[in-house]
Structure formats: C-alpha cells, structure tokens
Amino acid sequence: MNAPLIGARVQRKEDYRFLTGSGQYTDDVEFQGQAYAAFVRSPHAHATLRKVNVEEAKRAPGVLAVYTGADLAAAKVGGLPCGWLITDVNGQPMKEPPYPALAQGKVRHVGERVAVVIAESPEQAKDAAELVEVDYGVLPAVIDAASARKNAGIHDAAPDNTCYVWALGDKAKVDAAFAGAAHVTRLEFVNNRLVPNAIEPRAVNAQYSRASGEYTVYVASQNPHVERLLMTAFVLGLPENKVRVVAPDVGGGFGSKIYLYPEDVVVTWAAKQLNRPVKWTAERSESFVSDAHGRDHVTVAELALDKNGKFLAMRVKTTANLGAYLSTFASCIPTILYATLLAGQYTTPLIYCEVTAVFTNTTPVDAYRGAGRPEATYVVERLVETAARELRTDPAELRRRNFIRQFPYQTPVALCYDAGNYEATLDAAMKMADVAGFAKRKEESKKKGRLRGLGYACYIEACGIAPSNVAGSLGARAGLFEAGEIRVHPTGTVTVFTGSHAHGQGHETTFAQVVADRLGMPIENVDVVHGDTSKVLFGMGTYGSRSIAVGGTAIVKALDKIIAKGRKIAAHLLEASEADVEYANGEFKVAGTDRKKTFGEVAFAAYVPHNYPLDKLEPGLNENAFYDPANFTFPAGSYVCEVEVDRETGATEIARFTAVDDFGKIINPMIVEGQVHGGLTQGIGQALTEGCRYDASGQLMTGSLSDYCIPRAGDVPLFQLDTRETPCTHNPLGVKGCGEAGAIGAPAAVMNAITDALGVKDLPMPATAQTVWRTLRPAA
C-alpha cells in the first residue's frame, strides 16, 4: 500500500527547472522574425493630447511601425471592459468611462500609453519612442481620493469623479444601536496604496499566422482563458477559436497579472498588422506606473459595545480610490470582497458599510493579495484591539467574548460561514507566542531602552470564489467555476489538465498529490498541465485563494468519473457485477475475493478494447469536469505579533511573529507554510515599509525599488507557524485555500503591536522608522 500523499511534505516537481535556469517565462520566448515594442507613456497625470507627432520616430533606424490611439480607433479596437457591475445606492449602474488601450484625446495618469513603437530590436524601439513628440495641454490633477468628488470630473461619464456610492446593511438599525451603546470606539485611517511588484515584470509576445489565421499570445497572466475571452470578445473582436493564449512560467502575480492590460491588446493587434511577432516586456519603472495597484482606502470606522463588551454594531464609511480607469475587477474589490467580511470572527449583529468609489489621476487600482479582505480585517481588528484598550480589557478576552461559536453562521453582511473554530487557533497562537511571558520580555526590552509591544489579529477571509449564480446576482459578468480533465494514458500514467494557473503556488505538485493519492499510484506517474488554452479545456484561473478549493474539486470530480468508468471496465474483465467492484490502492477488486485488475490493466483494456463491453461503453479513459462551488470557503486564523521599537531611530523590529491558521484539510504542509511566509511578509511590508505616494501634480514619488521598499531579508524574522483543521463542509477535499491569509492578517497584527509599544491610539501605515520616530519625539 502506498503511503498517503494528501498531507505529505512532497518536494516540488517544478523546482528542477527553476533551479537550473530552465524555466520558460514570457520574456524568454523568442519567435522567428521577432520584433519588439516600446510604449510612449504620459509624463503628466492629467492632460489633453493636442498633437502626437510620430513622423521622426517612424524614420528612425529599425522602426517597423508607430501606432497611436487614433490608429486603434480607426481599426475599431474597443476599450477595456470591467468584469463586475456594481449597482449604486439609488439602483443605478456604476459609471463606466471608456478605457482605451492607447490614449484618445486625453491622458489621465502618469504612465498612460500614448503610442507604441515597434522595431527590429528592443533598443531601436526604445530609442525611437524618445522621438515621438507629444504636445500636452496640462490640466489640474485629481490625486486625493477623499476630496476627489469636489473636483471637476476627469471623465465626461463621471462629472463628480464618482464611480458609485454603494452600501450594505441596515443604516437605521445600526444608528439606533450606536445611540444606545455603552461604549463607542472610533478610528479614522488610510489603508495605504501598494504596488504589487511581482519580481517578473509583465510581458507579452504575440504572433499571427496568415496561413491559419491564428494568433499565439504568450503573456504573464494568472488566467489565460479569461485573458483570451476578454481580448477576443470585448476588445479585438476576434474569433475565440483562433486565439491561443499561453501563460507559461509566470514569476509571481499577487493579483497584478489577473487583468487584461492595454499592452496585451496593442501587441496582439500589432502582430497581425505587421505580420511579425511582437514582444513587449515591462521595465520595472513601467511596472510601477502601469501594473494595477492595490488597497488605497480612506475609512472612518466605529464599533458599538454594550457594558459587558459585547459588540452591538459596526459602522464603516470608506472612500476607495479606483485610479484613472476601471481595471478588470476593480469595482468588486472595495464592495463585494470588503464589506461582506466586516463581521470577522464575531457575532456583531448589525453592520452598515458605505463605500464611495472615486476616479483620480493615478494608476488604476484592483485586487492585490487579499483584495478587500485585508482592508476589512484591518478595520475589524484595529477596532477590536482599540476597544479593548479603551475598556481596559485584555484584547484576547474581548475577542473570545464575541467569537462566533455555532456553525453554519449567517452574518449580517450576506456571507454564511460553514465551519470554523476561532478559539482553537487563538489558544494555539497565544501558547506558541508565549503571551504569558510577554510582560517579562517587555521589562527586558525596557532595560535596553527599547519599547516592546504585542498585537493580535484574528482574521477571516472568504475564498474559493464563488458560486456563479451568487456572484452573478451581485454583478459579476463572468462565471466563477473551474474546469479539470484527467487523461489516463494506455499504460496507466496520467496527465491532469487544470484551469487553475500556478505562478509560484506549486500546483504541479499539490494537484499531482491529490490525483496520485486518490488513484493509489506513485506521484511520478502524474503530471499536471496548466496555462495554455490550446491544451486545457477551460479555466477561470488563479486568484482569491481559489485553486485547490475550486480547481482541486473539479479535478476530484473528474477522478470520480474515471474510477466509475474503471469499475465498469474491471467488472467486465473480472466477470463480476459492477456493484461488487471496489477501487483501492491502485487496484479494482471484487469485494471479499482476491480477484483484481490493476489500474494500468484497466487503462490498457480501455485503449486496446479487445475484451471490452463495446456495446455498453466507449473505449478510452479520459474525463473532464466543471465545478461550481456551493459556497465560499472561510479560512481563518489568529496572529500574534511582537515588536521592539528603537527609541533613538524609530526603527521597528518584528521580534516574534506567530501565525496559527485554519485552512481546513492541507494537501502539502511544506507548500502551505511557504504561502503563509510570503503572505505574512507582504502584510508586514504594508505595515512597515510599503507606501505608494503621489505628489500633488500626480507624479509617482515611489516609482522604483529604490524608493518603494518591498521587504528585504533583514526586515522579517523566522516565523512560527502552526495550523488547526476544521474541514470545509461543502467540497470533497475539505480544503479552504491559503494563499492570501498572511497578507490579510499581518497588517493589523503589526499595527496593533506597534501602537501597543508606543502607547498611542493609532499610527499611519507604513509605520516607517521616520513615522515612528516623529511620533516618539514629543514624548522624548
């Protein structure tokens, strides 16, 4: 009998190629006759395009073509669509201004694409891009989200810069609860704008074949089928069957590679115009101004409590900055994925949240690791910790007093939690973090002239997005199922095709573990294919920690069909009744006897059907399945962060970080730990080092890795991790997802710890050394 593979720390199948330089990322792909694109980008945040003169650029050495917005308009290339329609408080659809691939008449953020130059070499394209003359009529820029509505509209379609005002909850009841509350805790804060910064910059390489009329588009994407659907049906008007999109090895995504970007559209269109393959790879400076950013909320949040510390109601008002244009899923992030999470782990009976989404002259904002849920967790967990301090109650105790303990639990903000055990993760985290010994450590720090603080965050997230009909009723313009296929070869080895996409998550290993475990075969006999629309039947891709819960379930459903058909074939071969044939450990066996056929023998019979029930059964052993989830999954956990602050410099060191998560069933603990490490570090980055800043004219002041500080190895500790397991009740693997948890829980835990250390109510993120030092100074 093979050892179980589900739950095993299996080393990754993908590592050999990455460790030997054999990975193939989009920029590594070079076609015969390759040409290269360079984009001319606006240096202004807001300006009219008076004139774009491309003549000199066209004459430059090696230049094949220069295109502007006018060329795309003449060719009837459409604008980029938004995938989620939000209906506002008055029942009106959100404002959807056009998002042209190359600017038409006006530019609305620094870095917006004005023209593209295509040349024989990347250097020639860049040199010629410098020769494009643009006459800009500079306009005042709208940068500050909080005051955006008071400024003249940057889009004709949204005169007050408002995309929508949206609300969830019963305002009257919430207001009444606040009026009768024994205590109200109030916080005002900014959830800082972040730049995702996957280390592989975005890239696209498109080829067109006149012979077949087919396009092949390599692109650094998290969801190649969605990219194809949006590009063909909504922008370029191409037949979907004539476009192959390949997302090969992709060097990190974190949300930023979900979207259809203008560069993808322009390069694909140009490949046909020139009858040459065209490649574009972002420089990091371009990534900073053209990859979708994340977060950027201005929020006022209030929590009402009774005299016993029970939460009565929560009231939240947020202004969300969407940037200059509606990116693919921008509209659902500060609404559907934010307000619905405001119950957190608690029984708060009444919640009201109002969100005003505004356009500004900044880079578009969309989902970034966690997407709405880190913002919600920050609201809930900063409020709860602050309330505990105001009431002089232990913050862990206040949480326990309000934990949800009975499941399923219907929250007042639409979600229904299927399962959870919040006490278990908090108990484990407090023990592992040695909260009992904190007072002593604080004393020791004090002796060294350092300030020590401890903070909690008990987060919940909704993953495995989503039941398609529920998403549709909330405005989604797409289905959110996943597809999988199991192809059994005649010799019994297996290729798995999944619509999920891995860009660091290790699906080639995790999904192979699931399949090999269920089929009772060595993992070497199973390979996983993803990321190519010409191989994979369909897919909605990877985001929102959905891959194992939705993509994994689709694979399990296909496996069930394989085994069901295998039993029929085996019953024939064994001359037994199908009902008597059971499958275990790689063998079909007649129950209670030693008569059996191996999986390989059955596969061979399916493809060499000499002795086979051809009158009742098709030959072959190949099944696919689509899975549409019944509900979201609800991973949750408890984080304890301990910081030490240097009074002299304001520098904050993460002294200890303990994370106990409940991801339901875990397939590969090694991979899951890696996901948590990475998520925590991005969350710590948001809290301590990362803050995207614009000046008043709309220039990005943090436009390089020298100015925008993503955490380095010296900024984070070795993490202490553990898990508790409450299986998801509505998928066969009992899995919930783990990719975003760290980034969701960490910011609140870190800020709760720093404010504890400093003895202040609040502090803006990122709490850089300078911010902390300035806060300490009046006291010093």
Added chain:
Amino acid sequence: MSVKVSMKVNGKPVSAEVEARTLLVTFIRENLRLTGTHVGCDTAQCGACTVLMNGKAIKSCSIVAMQAEGGDIMTIEGVAKPDGALHPMQAAFKENHGLQCGFCTPGMVMNALDFAKSHPNPTEQEVREALEGNLCRCTGYHNIVKSIMAGARAMNGKI
C-alpha cells in the same frame, strides 16, 4: 558603435559583436540565449540577474558586456553537474522549499554560491545580511535563509 566581446561562459569560450551599450545581462540573455539569468528591475535592486564573474557574485545588469572582456562567467545554467544532478546549493533550495515562482531563484543561488565560499557554516543573521541585494516577493525569505544555511554547510567552502 559595435564592439567585439569575448569571454568564457560556463566553461565555454564565446564571442560576439555587440553594441557598446549592451549590458552583460543582455549579452547573456539575448546573444547567448541563456535565459536563466533574469531581469527584475532597472535600478540594480532586485538581484535576479546575479552571475559569478571570476568567482565573484555580480549583478549583470550593472556592467556592460565589454567590462567582462576576457572574464570567466558562470550563470545558473552552469551550476548543476554535467550529468544534470543538482549542485548541493540547488539541492538545498529544493529540500527547504526555498523557491516559489522561481524568478528570483537563479540570482539567489548565484549569490549564495559566492557567499558560501567564505561562510561554510553561516548564522541566520549572516545570511540575511548577504541577501540585502536580492529581492524575493514570494517566500518571505524564511525558506531561502534555511536553504542557504543548509547549502553552505553541504558545500563546506567549495563551489
């Protein structure tokens, strides 16, 4: 202006006519088609392009190819044994799950090889300091630190 550059890369002599402004990383990726060396930024911050030049880890985006004239370059493609078996440092990354998307990985491994020569038994702190110039967005460095500590011990001071 074009110039001829010659050097040894992964033990093999190579030469090519390139524009004078050609960066070493561009020469490696575009002329030699050794695409394991990556470009993650344009300000010499990320370290994805790290290679060994004359045994020392350098960021190949921060010198032009001409400056490597006559040099001995090792890229990630030259690290594994001729039969394909992983080098102990590569094996340590695999065993310790020291990589996720793989994009920063070649630079991490090349930097670690140089570091490990002089640090056969490094502390966690020493490894973190050595990684100052290599950015990773996936792993939170936790398992990279562990990988390099284990890989350095396995190398025992020899590449």
